[in-house]
Amino acid sequence: GQVEPARNTLLAARAKAEAIGSRRTLWPILATLADLETDPLKAEPLRQQAREIITYIADHALPELRASFLELPTTQELLTL
Incomplete structure (x- = not known):
């Protein structure tokens, strides 16, 4: 019953x-929007964009931070879908 208000909040976020170029904030928003999406054809581009951002962040992180970031359950889930 609360899906539409949640979706609207996520779309605003x-x-x-x-607008501010915050990849760190954007990828989990995209992942959550994908989870809320009932149409797989609409969910996949959101997940793909989140994966691209995860890869970008990992590629630009210090090695010790990169490893821990990529081991997070949320990043693991997106990268293995």
Whole structure:
């Protein structure tokens, strides 16, 4: 019953994260939007964009931070889908 308000909040957060260029904030928003999406054809591009951001963050992180970031359950889930 609360899916639409949640989606609207996430869409507003997405717009703000994109406007300020906050990849760190954007990828979990995209992942959550994908989880809320009932149409797999609409969910997959959101997941793909989140994966691209995860890869970018990992590629630009210090080695010790990269490993721990990529081992997070949320990043693991997205990277293995």
